[in-house]
Amino acid sequence: LGAGAALMTVLPYRANAAVEDFVNEFTGGAEVAEGGVDLIAPEIAENGNTVPIEVAAEGASAIMVLAAGNPTPPVATFNFGPLAGASRAATRIRLAQTQDVIAIAKLADGSFARTSSLVKVTIGGCGG
Amino acid sequence: GNWSRLAAQQALTQDQLLEFDTFGNVSLIHVTDIHAQLKPIYFREPSVNIGVGPNRGEVPHVTGADFRRLYGIDDGSPSHYALTSGDFAALAQAYGRVGGMDRVATVVNAIRADRPDALLLDGGDTWHGSYTCHHTQGQDMVNVMNALKPDAMTFHWEFTLGQDRVRELVEGLPFDALGQNIFDAMWDEPAERFKPYEFYERGGVKIAVIGQAFPYLPIANPGWMFPDYTFGIRDRHMQEMVDEVRAQGAELVVCLSHNGFDVDKKMAGQVSGIDVILTGHTHDALPEPVLVGDTILIASGSNGKFVSRVDLDVRDGQMMGFRHKLIPIFSDVIAPDPEMTRLIDEQRAPYIDQLTEVIGETEGTLYRRGNFNGTWDDLICDALMSERDAQIALSPGVRWGPSLIPGDKITREDIWNVTSMSYGEAYRNEMTGEFLKVVLEDVADNIFNPDPYYQQGGDMVRTGGLGYRIDVRAEQGSRISDMVLLETGEPIDPAATYVVAGWASVNEGTEGPMIWDVVENHIRQQGTIRTDVNTDVEVEGA
Amino acid sequence: MASGVRPRVKVPRSASAGETITIKTLISHQMESGQRKDSDGNTIPRSIINRFVVDFNGENVLDVKMEPAISTNPYFEFEAKVPESGDFHFTWYDDDGSVYEDTQTIEVS
Ligand SMILES: [Mn+2]
Numbered sequence: 181l182g183a184g185a186a187l188m189t190v191l192p193y194r195a196n197a198a199v200e201d202f203v204n205e206f207t208g209g210a211e212v213a214e215g216g217v218d219l220i221a222p223e224i225a226e227n228g229n230t231v232p233i234e235v236a237a238e239g240a241s242a243i244m245v246l247a248a249g250n251p252t253p254p255v256a257t258f259n260f261g262p263l264a265g266a267s268r269a270a271t272r273i274r275l276a277q278t279q280d281v282i283a284i285a286k287l288a289d290g291s292f293a294r295t296s297s298l299v300k301v302t303i304g305g306c307g308g
Numbered sequence: 309g310n311w312s313r314l315a316a317q318q319a320l321t322q323d324q325l326l327e328f329d330t331f332g333n334v335s336l337i338h339v340t341d342i343h344a345q346l347k348p349i350y351f352r353e354p355s356v357n358i359g360v361g362p363n364r365g366e367v368p369h370v371t372g373a374d375f376r377r378l379y380g381i382d383d384g385s386p387s388h389y390a391l392t393s394g395d396f397a398a399l400a401q402a403y404g405r406v407g408g409m410d411r412v413a414t415v416v417n418a419i420r421a422d423r424p425d426a427l428l429l430d431g432g433d434t435w436h437g438s439y440t441c442h443h444t445q446g447q448d449m450v451n452v453m454n455a456l457k458p459d460a461m462t463f464h465w466e467f468t469l470g471q472d473r474v475r476e477l478v479e480g481l482p483f484d485a486l487g488q489n490i491f492d493a494m495w496d497e498p499a500e501r502f503k504p505y506e507f508y509e510r511g512g513v514k515i516a517v518i519g520q521a522f523p524y525l526p527i528a529n530p531g532w533m534f535p536d537y538t539f540g541i542r543d544r545h546m547q548e549m550v551d552e553v554r555a556q557g558a559e560l561v562v563c564l565s566h567n568g569f570d571v572d573k574k575m576a577g578q579v580s581g582i583d584v585i586l587t588g589h590t591h592d593a594l595p596e597p598v599l600v601g602d603t604i605l606i607a608s609g610s611n612g613k614f615v616s617r618v619d620l621d622v623r624d625g626q627m628m629g630f631r632h633k634l635i636p637i638f639s640d641v642i643a644p645d646p647e648m649t650r651l652i653d654e655q656r657a658p659y660i661d662q663l664t665e666v667i668g669e670t671e672g673t674l675y676r677r678g679n680f681n682g683t684w685d686d687l688i689c690d691a692l693m694s695e696r697d698a699q700i701a702l703s704p705g706v707r708w709g710p711s712l713i714p715g716d717k718i719t720r721e722d723i724w725n726v727t728s729m730s731y732g733e734a735y736r737n738e739m740t741g742e743f744l745k746v747v748l749e750d751v752a753d754n755i756f757n758p759d760p761y762y763q764q765g766g767d768m769v770r771t772g773g774l775g776y777r778i779d780v781r782a783e784q785g786s787r788i789s790d791m792v793l794l795e796t797g798e799p800i801d802p803a804a805t806y807v808v809a810g811w812a813s814v815n816e817g818t819e820g821p822m823i824w825d826v827v828e829n830h831i832r833q834q835g836t837i838r839t840d841v842n843t844d845v846e847v848e849g850a
Numbered sequence: 851m852a853s854g855v856r857p858r859v860k861v862p863r864s865a866s867a868g869e870t871i872t873i874k875t876l877i878s879h880q881m882e883s884g885q886r887k888d889s890d891g892n893t894i895p896r897s898i899i900n901r902f903v904v905d906f907n908g909e910n911v912l913d914v915k916m917e918p919a920i921s922t923n924p925y926f927e928f929e930a931k932v933p934e935s936g937d938f939h940f941t942w943y944d945d946d947g948s949v950y951e952d953t954q955t956i957e958v959s
């Protein structure tokens with residue numbers, strides 16, 4: 181249990197309204213299918229300042245990651261070159277609060293796929 | 309009660325407790341969450357343990373008379389006393405203390421007499437929880453456990469000794485330190501000092517034991533004490549490990565886990581190919597295994613109160629059957645192993661005067677376990693408010709800490725048994741009403757999130773000077789309502805500021821006197837501790 | 851130029867022709883998000899690494915557009931195909947115009 185822990189919102193978060201704008205910018209307004217992209221993120225962040233995530237989508241040329249509950253949602257866009265061994269990448273990201281992390285992949289055929297994963301950011305403390 | 313307690317106790321013998329029809333070709337012995345309790349203690353099981361989501365009404369979320377009915381346990385019987393909370397003080401008088409590592413040694417030796425190559429596995433939370441453990445930085449427990457000769461262990465509170473000390477102790481262990489989910493934080497690779505699994509050839513069977521450390525260590529405990537490590541459930545990696553050991557010929561796959569029961573239950577459904585999960589962390593004691601698909605889950609209690617024996621018949625690379633017994637360690641019934649008694653007393657000798665000093669006396673039962681409050685934490689909260697001059701007190705919902713029964717003297721050792729830790733500073737802060745609500749909501753979701761993977765396995769933070777209502781089945785953010793400052797009876801104002809004292813902050817640099825000193829001073833002033841029924845928390849949706 | 855910036859990469863020393871290998875990179879960098887305030891209440895200006903590029907013998911493997919939500923000491927793990935012996939070239943681009951580079955040679959047997 182954190183004394184004087186930075187006040188963070190643990191109430192149900194409201195996704196940043198700009199999220200869909202960033203999605204549209206990436207897709208050019210094209211339709212986005214649910215699924216077809218893998219996103220691995222922890223259920224609970226050990227530390228909201230460094231949350232490990234991994235994205236993968238077979239044959240994708242690019243994958244964009246958004247943090248829907250951050251003040252500014254963009255996180256990173258991975259562009260896979262001709263020598264990419266797989267369209268897969270892992271990194272560590274900052275999450276300001278409990279929220280959905282979103283991954284959108286541009287697939288080999290030019291279509292788009294999207295998935296999301298809820299990551300809980302908690303004050304912590306206490307245990308068995 | 310109208311049962312004959314004395315007759316019941318007299319009927320209890322060591323042979324009866326150890327009686328077991330040896331079965332199959334493999335024996336597993338499981339101990340977990342000992343929390344450095346070397347000596348016999350009292351331990352009251354929870355009367356409130358609420359399950360949510362898929363685990364609503366499922367074990368281990370069944371308590372008291374419901375638990376006894378579920379397992380066909382007679383009122384007033386030894387099992388009633390060992391496994392449930394009702395009529396605790398009276399039954400404790402009749403049946404006496406439980407645990408003691410010298411009694412555990414007797415039981416382990418007896419099983420080994422039946423099955424010399426039985427595997428002894430320790431689920432962790434071993435090097436934490438007492439005065440001597442704190443002052444020796446875990447060495448007393450390492451010495452005692454080494455004498456018990458386990459084959460492997462996994463980890464949780466051990467890491468709160470700090471990563472340097474953990475490395476030092478692990479280096480010297482004459483058995484395996486396992487954790488498939490203990491990773492190096494910098495490169496996100498399996499940590500070198502902790503093997504994910506180990507093979508053991510027993511009874512002609514190739515057994516793989518995969519370790520699973522507590523997944524949420526840096527959240528539930530101060531991550532700054534072990535910055536080189538990262539954990540997590542990592543069930544995909546667990547599946548890889550299971551597949552790997554199977555490919556290498558494992559005929560029996562055992563997971564030595566510190567996930568907590570509900571997390572293990574979910575993991576058993578996500579990961580295929582585990583035969584036995586020896587669960588830990590949530591301190592549940594279940595007299596029968598729980599089956600999830602082909603996986604059996606064993607829950608062996610805490611504080612040295614139980615030893616589980618699981619006999620397995622493994623043939624042609626398959627688990628064909630099992631026989632199980634949760635052996636309660638009745639301290640007055642099981643003869644202590646004299647060598648172990650000597651070793652334990654040796655660990656305690658340098659501190660014996662400090663340990664045995666009487667600080668006060670209790671009129672009622674002092675206990676901790678339960679989702680919302682225990683009389684020990686009520687006492688700790690009172691101590692925080694009076695000694696630190698605060699309006700509100702917060703005490704962490706940890707699940708360790710033995711009980712005392714009415715009329716018991718309270719010694720310094722007793723106080724340390726419920727407060728000992730490497731970050732015991734009792735802080736005094738100002739918090740807004742809004743922040744207090746955020747804290748309660750946050751902790752509540754760590755217990756009552758319907759998805760076990762979002763649970764951390766503690767109980768609710770204990771509050772002093774603050775009453776509230778909780779709807780355990782509500783969404784996060786709307787479980788807590790009607791927060792009241794008890795000293796005035798006024799509702800908590802989100803914008804107002806309150807003086808709050810607490811302890812066990814996970815933040816680096818927390819300042820304040822140590823909680824055991826705060827509690828000791830308070831008890832000295834009170835002399836005799838009276839325990840009242842706590843009605844400050846109103847629970848809905850259970 | 852941000853101080854104390856040090857790149858580290860993990861690349862296997864050898865591979866067989868056409869093999870896919872895993873590469874990990876870390877670079878020490880504050881990644882100042884532009885959202886924090888100093889003790890006087892003034893916003894600390896943004897200063898991050900905004901792009902990370904990996905090439906092998908001049909051909910691209912990965913090109914990452916990075917935002918302030920990437921953690922301090924940016925870490926990446928990814929896969930690369932190795933058609934022949936040669937050099938992996940790693941480049942990090944800082945907001946302040948600095949460019950940090952590293953090269954790792956791999957032998958194909
Ligand atoms: Mn424990």
Ligand SMILES: [Mn+2]
Pocket residue numbers: 307308433464465522566588589590
């Ligand atoms: Mn634990």
